[in-house]
Amino acid sequence: MFDLWSHAGVGAHAEAILARLRAGTMPCDGPWPADRVDAFARWVDEGMPE
Known part of the structure; x- marks a missing residue:
């Protein structure tokens, strides 16, 4: 589990999140x-800028 409010958490799981989206x-x-x-x-694709 990870925090969707956390940039680091979302970034670490971005590919899986994108697949589910x-x-x-x-x-x-x-x-x-x-x-x-x-x-x-x-x-x-742009490197997940903050």
């Missing part, structure tokens, strides 16, 4: 729209 299984209250998933993917 793309699959629509995260977050638990419903899938994100494609533009938000794309924004997260860009953040990961």
